[in-house]
Amino acid sequence: MNISFSRTSQKLIAVTPVLIWLFAMPQTQAYPQFQEFSEKNSGRNVNCAMCHLNGDGPTGDGKGQIGGLTKEELDSLMRARSALAPGTQVDSPILNKFGNEIIKDIGKRKLLELRQNPQDLAKALPAQSDLDQDGISDGQEYMDGTDPLNPEHGDPLKLLLANLNKYRLHVILTFIAVMTLNWGIMQFLKGLEILTRPRQLPKA
Amino acid sequence: MTRDNSSTSKTANTLSFIADRFPLEKMNLEHMLAHKEVPVHKMSWGYYTGGMTMFFFMIQIITGLFLLFYYQPTVSDANLSVEYITKYVSVGGLIRNMHAWSASGMILFAVVHLITAFAMKSFEKPRELTWIMGVLLLIITFTFGFTGYLLPWNQIAVNATKVGLQSVEDIGQYLPGMLHEVPRILRETFQGEASVGQSTLGRFYALHVVLLPLALAGLLGIHLLQVQVHGMSQGVDEKPKKQERFFPVFLFKDLTLWGFLFFILFTLSLCIPFESFLPFPLLAPYDAMGATPPGIKPEWYFFFVYYPLELLPFWVILLASGLIGAVLILTPWIFKGSSRKTLTFIATAVSLYLLIMTLFGEQIYHLLKH
Numbered sequence: 409m410n411i412s413f414s415r416t417s418q419k420l421i422a423v424t425p426v427l428i429w430l431f432a433m434p435q436t437q438a439y440p441q442f443q444e445f446s447e448k449n450s451g452r453n454v455n456c457a458m459c460h461l462n463g464d465g466p467t468g469d470g471k472g473q474i475g476g477l478t479k480e481e482l483d484s485l486m487r488a489r490s491a492l493a494p495g496t497q498v499d500s501p502i503l504n505k506f507g508n509e510i511i512k513d514i515g516k517r518k519l520l521e522l523r524q525n526p527q528d529l530a531k532a533l534p535a536q537s538d539l540d541q542d543g544i545s546d547g548q549e550y551m552d553g554t555d556p557l558n559p560e561h562g563d564p565l566k567l568l569l570a571n572l573n574k575y576r577l578h579v580i581l582t583f584i585a586v587m588t589l590n591w592g593i594m595q596f597l598k599g600l601e602i603l604t605r606p607r608q609l610p611k612a
Numbered sequence: 613m614t615r616d617n618s619s620t621s622k623t624a625n626t627l628s629f630i631a632d633r634f635p636l637e638k639m640n641l642e643h644m645l646a647h648k649e650v651p652v653h654k655m656s657w658g659y660y661t662g663g664m665t666m667f668f669f670m671i672q673i674i675t676g677l678f679l680l681f682y683y684q685p686t687v688s689d690a691n692l693s694v695e696y697i698t699k700y701v702s703v704g705g706l707i708r709n710m711h712a713w714s715a716s717g718m719i720l721f722a723v724v725h726l727i728t729a730f731a732m733k734s735f736e737k738p739r740e741l742t743w744i745m746g747v748l749l750l751i752i753t754f755t756f757g758f759t760g761y762l763l764p765w766n767q768i769a770v771n772a773t774k775v776g777l778q779s780v781e782d783i784g785q786y787l788p789g790m791l792h793e794v795p796r797i798l799r800e801t802f803q804g805e806a807s808v809g810q811s812t813l814g815r816f817y818a819l820h821v822v823l824l825p826l827a828l829a830g831l832l833g834i835h836l837l838q839v840q841v842h843g844m845s846q847g848v849d850e851k852p853k854k855q856e857r858f859f860p861v862f863l864f865k866d867l868t869l870w871g872f873l874f875f876i877l878f879t880l881s882l883c884i885p886f887e888s889f890l891p892f893p894l895l896a897p898y899d900a901m902g903a904t905p906p907g908i909k910p911e912w913y914f915f916f917v918y919y920p921l922e923l924l925p926f927w928v929i930l931l932a933s934g935l936i937g938a939v940l941i942l943t944p945w946i947f948k949g950s951s952r953k954t955l956t957f958i959a960t961a962v963s964l965y966l967l968i969m970t971l972f973g974e975q976i977y978h979l980l981k982h
Contacts, residue, residue: 453891453907463896555892560698560705560885571883582878590871597860597867604646 439519442550445526450553458555459507466502477501492517505539506546506556513537543570632738635841644840648858653848658728662839663866665725667873668718669828672756675711676821683763685817687810690765691897705885712886713877715757719913722753723966730943731959733952734845740944742838745831747940752828757911759820762813768894771908773816774808779921786927849952916966919973923980 446454457463461472469475477485481501488500488508494515498508510519514532522529530547537546542559544566549556552563562570572579638644650659682701684693697704726746729735735743762773777799784795802819804811846852856862887895893905910918921929939946947955969976 453893453905455893455905457893457896463893464902553891554888555895558892558895561888561892561895564884564888567885567888568883572879575882578882579879583875586871586875590868593867594864597864601860 439523441523441526442529446550446553449527449551452553454553457504458550459504459510460502461504462502472502474502489516491515494518504557509537509539509546542567543574633741633838638841645859648840648843649855650844650858650862651847651852652854652856653852655728655732655847658732658847659844659862660866660869661721661725661728664869664873665718665721666832667870668714668721671710671714671877672718673825675707675714678707679711680821685763685813687765687813690763690813694764706881709881709886710877713881715760716913717877719753719757722750726750727959727963731952731956732845732847733955734847735944735947736845739838739842739845742835742842743944744941745835745838749828749831749835752824752831754913756820756824757913759816759824761911762816763820765813765898766895767898767905768890768908770808770898771904772910773812775908776910777803777808782926783930786930912970915973916969919969919977922977
């Protein structure tokens, strides 16, 4: 018995499981496993603002939360949620730049898998990705529990090494300037001391 | 008649005390600069700690003035203006980091200066007032830290200030009679409204940029005048064999040290943003409707009192703080007859306590609490 489907039916059959999966999911999709791991690994307090727009997560009516999204933003959210494979540029209104970058780099499917092994998220992200350009990769910032979108925030020692390398010319020039100024002040003080030294008049 | 004699004698004693501390005949450049000598011995490094504190104070003034151009002391704009300074103002991030790092440097060296001055018995007659001015300067320096902490108006700033002001009010319950109300009045005066808000920010800002600098400059002027008039204290028990001229030898060494300090401060400010030591959720703008985020604690220089406060009953800390304050002010009379060996022992013990509580206070707290 030959059962044939029209092209439209075939598309519908292919899309149905994805749609069922999408709509069966709870409205809010925060993954606390990653936050918990980052906190535990780094010993720092971390909140949802690492990946989400709102520090309290996607639930609620506030800025960057699902309850406060417009129709266009909800469409963007659905598109971001359907980006199962890596490589799709997404613009989820509940995620920040780092959150969107994760979806683009590894895809939603991989992200869901990683919930079981949140320690592997850093390895799954591109090693050279550094959104805030502070010299510490995004994956490393996730491991360190620091803000991957703030160049002023990172592990202090790693920032020191990265910035020393970045600003070595500034540091060298400052050292030379300080030494030169110091030498100048020394000469000035010596001169002042000579000028103010009490002089003995020659005896007649 | 006897009462008159007693009164005249007291006035004469007071005048004599003041004349000894402010000898007019020594208040000239000749004495304070040309003839001044500094003893050279194993504790000579202690003479530089005051200058280092003053160096950081000068950095505070200069960087603070730059920040004043952009900072907005309103609850709606304070955090945004700080963000603007850091992100968009040319070298704004560097200036802000220098301000934050030098604030810590100033407090660190003020404490080190006090401890070394104690160990070197620099409070001996006629330097009692120099010592008391120094203690007051240290209190003002800590108040600078407390008031400045609120200004960025982020989560940790506002929540830590709330805790600090609440602690002030809590003191009232242990005070007798009319004093009972004083801490509450103080809290209300500084807070300015029911909760920490615009009035608090305005008052802290006024304190931080006008009143405290004026008070500090005035006291520092008297402190420095006393140091120059009376010269450096002997510092060690046996009379030092060597002396060096203050001008230009000691002054040059002091300025060289300032140069190195500036280089270290510049490098640190350029390479390690001060806020990188805090968890990032605490740096978010303060949200009055949001929950208090975990991890709220004061700046590192308050750890020596903060962790004991978390572990021990409030009255114990209050009593200890009152006693320590009284001992600090009365040090020139309490330790008048103590040898420098005894003083060094006490200074070492205090330093160890401060070091341990600052570096390991959190671990000790968790160890004892759980």
